[in-house]
Amino acid sequence: MAEVEETLKRIQTHKGVIGTIVVNAEGIPIRTTLDNSTTVQYAGLLHQLTMKARSTVRDIDPQNDLTFLRIRSKKHEIMVAPGRSGSSPLVVQWHQSTCVFFLG
Amino acid sequence: MPVAHKTGTVKSKQGSNAQSQKAPAAKTVKAASKKKDEEDGTETGEGDEWMQGKTLIKPLDQLDLTEAELKEEFTRILTANNPHAPQNIVRYSFKERSYKPISSVDQLAVHFVLEGNLLHQDSDEARRQRAKQGLPEEKDTVETAVAEKPETPAAGGEDAGDVEEGGGEERADSVESKAGKKEQKITNQFNFSERASQTLNNPLRERGCQTEPPPRANFSATANQWEIYDVYLEVLQKQEKNKEKAKAVPKKDDDKGKKKMMLVETQSDDITKVAKVAKIIERMVNQNTFDDIAQDFKYFEDASDEYREQEGTLLPLWKFQYDKAKRLSVTALCWNESYKDLFAVGLGSYDFTKQGRGMLVFYSLKNSTFPEYIYPTTSGILCLDIHKHLPYLVAVGFYDGCVAVYNLKEETLQPIYKSTAKSGKHTDPVWQVKWQKDDMDNNHNFFSVSSDGRVVSWTLVKNELVFTDIIKLSLEGAVSEGPEGVQLPIMACGTSFDFHKQIDYLFLVGTEEGKIHKCSKAYSSQFLETYNAHNMAVDAVKWNHFHTKVFISCSSDWTVKIWDHTIKTPMFTFDLNASVGDVAWSPYSSTVFAAVTTDGKVHTFDLSINKYEAICQQPVVAKKKTKLTHIEFNPVYPIIIVGDDRGYVTSLKLSPNLRKKPKEKKGQELPKGPEVEIAKMEKLLSLLREPENSNA
Numbered sequence: 097m098a099e100v101e102e103t104l105k106r107i108q109t110h111k112g113v114i115g116t117i118v119v120n121a122e123g124i125p126i127r128t129t130l131d132n133s134t135t136v137q138y139a140g141l142l143h144q145l146t147m148k149a150r151s152t153v154r155d156i157d158p159q160n161d162l163t164f165l166r167i168r169s170k171k172h173e174i175m176v177a178p179g180r181s182g183s184s185p186l187v188v189q190w191h192q193s194t195c196v197f198f199l200g
Numbered sequence: 201m202p203v204a205h206k207t208g209t210v211k212s213k214q215g216s217n218a219q220s221q222k223a224p225a226a227k228t229v230k231a232a233s234k235k236k237d238e239e240d241g242t243e244t245g246e247g248d249e250w251m252q253g254k255t256l257i258k259p260l261d262q263l264d265l266t267e268a269e270l271k272e273e274f275t276r277i278l279t280a281n282n283p284h285a286p287q288n289i290v291r292y293s294f295k296e297r298s299y300k301p302i303s304s305v306d307q308l309a310v311h312f313v314l315e316g317n318l319l320h321q322d323s324d325e326a327r328r329q330r331a332k333q334g335l336p337e338e339k340d341t342v343e344t345a346v347a348e349k350p351e352t353p354a355a356g357g358e359d360a361g362d363v364e365e366g367g368g369e370e371r372a373d374s375v376e377s378k379a380g381k382k383e384q385k386i387t388n389q390f391n392f393s394e395r396a397s398q399t400l401n402n403p404l405r406e407r408g409c410q411t412e413p414p415p416r417a418n419f420s421a422t423a424n425q426w427e428i429y430d431v432y433l434e435v436l437q438k439q440e441k442n443k444e445k446a447k448a449v450p451k452k453d454d455d456k457g458k459k460k461m462m463l464v465e466t467q468s469d470d471i472t473k474v475a476k477v478a479k480i481i482e483r484m485v486n487q488n489t490f491d492d493i494a495q496d497f498k499y500f501e502d503a504s505d506e507y508r509e510q511e512g513t514l515l516p517l518w519k520f521q522y523d524k525a526k527r528l529s530v531t532a533l534c535w536n537e538s539y540k541d542l543f544a545v546g547l548g549s550y551d552f553t554k555q556g557r558g559m560l561v562f563y564s565l566k567n568s569t570f571p572e573y574i575y576p577t578t579s580g581i582l583c584l585d586i587h588k589h590l591p592y593l594v595a596v597g598f599y600d601g602c603v604a605v606y607n608l609k610e611e612t613l614q615p616i617y618k619s620t621a622k623s624g625k626h627t628d629p630v631w632q633v634k635w636q637k638d639d640m641d642n643n644h645n646f647f648s649v650s651s652d653g654r655v656v657s658w659t660l661v662k663n664e665l666v667f668t669d670i671i672k673l674s675l676e677g678a679v680s681e682g683p684e685g686v687q688l689p690i691m692a693c694g695t696s697f698d699f700h701k702q703i704d705y706l707f708l709v710g711t712e713e714g715k716i717h718k719c720s721k722a723y724s725s726q727f728l729e730t731y732n733a734h735n736m737a738v739d740a741v742k743w744n745h746f747h748t749k750v751f752i753s754c755s756s757d758w759t760v761k762i763w764d765h766t767i768k769t770p771m772f773t774f775d776l777n778a779s780v781g782d783v784a785w786s787p788y789s790s791t792v793f794a795a796v797t798t799d800g801k802v803h804t805f806d807l808s809i810n811k812y813e814a815i816c817q818q819p820v821v822a823k824k825k826t827k828l829t830h831i832e833f834n835p836v837y838p839i840i841i842v843g844d845d846r847g848y849v850t851s852l853k854l855s856p857n858l859r860k861k862p863k864e865k866k867g868q869e870l871p872k873g874p875e876v877e878i879a880k881m882e883k884l885l886s887l888l889r890e891p892e893n894s895n896a
Binding site: 099100103104106107110111112113118151154155158159163164166173175177178179 | 422424425426428429430474475476477478479480481482484485486488489569570
């Protein structure tokens with residue numbers, strides 16, 4: 097447990113990471129370093145996208161699974177990593193913008 | 201009696217009336233009327249002649265019945281059935297392939313059908329008719345009334361008088377309405393009263409009941425290919441578990457253990473999921489930070505090598521460091537055979553005065569900021585080896601003489617096996633450990649060499665480490681006087697060893713005195729051969745990966761020597777101007793090797809290109825005071841890792857010149873494989889041997 101906390105802390109303090117959000121299986125953020133409204137917004141939007149992405153990957157080959165998802169835009173990059181199947185994704189937003197760490 | 205008489209007479213009158221009306225009718229009626237007459241007559245007669253007695257007049261064709269039969273009562277049931285309707289109609293049923301009687305037969309009897317000719321009042325025909333009929337409207341009513349009269353006797357012959365008339369009226373009304381004319385009801389001029397009455401309407405009461413609605417829950421799901429696949433997998437697993445349970449006898453302890461496991465899982469459900477994902481994210485983040493290094497690692501090939509003839513360069517890639525290991529020096533490096541990006545770093549100290557704790561740390565190339573596994577130890581580590589086939593077993597040798605085996609799969613930070621004073625641990629620092637093939641009982645075993653002069657084999661038997669002294673390194677000729685005058689052989693201090701790649705029992709041991717002994721596992725007291733290799737302690741001795749006869753040794757006396765184990769003198773000697781910490785053969789070529797020195801330089805040699813000089817001499821660490829302690833080639837990727845005495849591990853990429861494969865003449869296929877390498881080396885050696893032979 098402590099290891100995980102440490103890892104999260106390391107990620108948060110890493111250069112370029114703006115924020116991290118951890119979201120559980122129902123899509124409710126359980127930990128965040130950003131403000132509430134942003135958190136909720138990110139959590140809601142990205143949850144659906146990750147589910148869709150994962151569904152796509154698995155539809156093509158059921159033995160495959162989504163490892164992570166990077167969304168690079170002009171201003172930032174959002175990194176999402178889903179948890180075990182059924183649970184919600186992990187998102188890290190990165191690079192000179194809000195870093196959203198979305199975890200599930 | 202008079203009343204009765206009257207009724208009788210009235211009846212008779214009526215009867216006679218009926219008779220008179222029916223006179224023109226059929227004769228059969230006459231018979232009936234006659235009977236009536238007679239009945240009437242008997243009735244009237246009853247009043248007068250009752251006292252006189254009855255005189256029955258039998259008709260001639262009357263049935264003769266016995267008294268009993270006369271008394272028999274015939275019950276007449278009035279039903280609504282149609283006497284003419286068939287009672288058993290049968291239809292063929294194709295389903296049952298037989299004739300089946302119909303369950304109910306139609307009892308409808310049609311007595312009278314009149315096909316009317318109705319016209320819609322707004323249609324053309326109707327209008328035309330109305331126009332025609334507009335004048336003779338009154339005539340119509342009279343006509344209908346007249347038409348009624350002959351009908352009424354036919355239809356209502358048996359009715360009573362009042363009813364007859366009322367019925368007649370009603371029928372007249374209905375006929376009129378049938379004709380389609382809306383006119384006022386023509387009521388009876390004489391005797392008509394319109395009186396409406398309403399029955400008592402019972403008050404309506406609504407009564408309802410409602411049951412409790414069944415509990416409802418909303419359920420939604422998707423049925424994708426992968427969801428179906430997941431379900432199948434689950435079912436499979438359950439089946440397998442059931443099979444196992446059926447086979448194995450369930451032990452109580454196991455069950456308890458399982459329960460505990462289950463509890464732990466549910467509690468730390470969230471966190472464990474997070475753990476795995478957090479790791480992925482950390483690696484992603486690192487990939488972003490060190491993006492250029494990752495790209496270099498994968499794709500960069502130094503183009504300037506083409507212009508540099510034979511020399512090559514080392515491109516620095518990642519640098520691995522761990523905060524808590526800053527004061528320790530890297531004492532051992534080992535790549536993992538199965539996971540090509542994972543390597544182990546042993547941390548401790550070479551300094552006799554600065555002995556303290558140590559650390560065993562595992563790094564992955566994917567994450568250079570933080571180690572994957574960390575094991576703190578009480579004593580400094582001096583050597584380590586990862587098992588070739590079981591990537592989670594690591595053997596470690598300590599400065600205090602212990603050896604330990606760690607299992608990376610275990611959650612604990614303690615080794616699974618550790619040698620103690622009782623179980624034959626070394627009395628001096630352990631300089632090298634190496635895993636061997638499993639012995640005949642399929643137990644894992646490894647060897648260790650130490651300064652106390654013993655080469656010991658350790659076997660992992662169940663929960664114990666069992667040791668066997670393989671050989672004791674004794675100094676030739678040197679004997680010391682022990683207490684009580686016993687002569688004790690002085691032990692040499694083993695500082696390094698290496699096992700032959702193909703010949704299992706053959707191994708080399710380097711000692712602190714500078715000698716290298718060729719030994720066999722079979723002989724425990726004698727060496728096969730001894731080479732006077734160096735003037736100082738032999739730091740490393742390594743067999744060539746390809747050529748079975750060649751090995752290399754390095755020492756603090758600034759030299760690196762290459763030997764053929766059949767010849768007592770070295771084939772090649774290189775002077776590197778500084779104490780050489782470690783030397784390693786490359787896994788891809790039999791003629792390439794690299795050495796690190798205490799002045800922070802990495803020397804790379806390729807004997808097929810240049811037999812006398814290094815093709816690359818490069819300082820690797822920034823500060824000149826850092827000494828490089830160990831070097832290892834990655835078995836797959838063209839990178840090397842170099843450890844220094846500050847606890848840093850630097851990874852470097854070999855430029856193409858350092859990785860040259862022998863050029864073949866055009867037209868010939870490039871022969872690949874170890875034979876080529878062996879041939880290459882052999883060629884070199886033969887060149888050396890020839891001049892020697894010629895000299896001799």
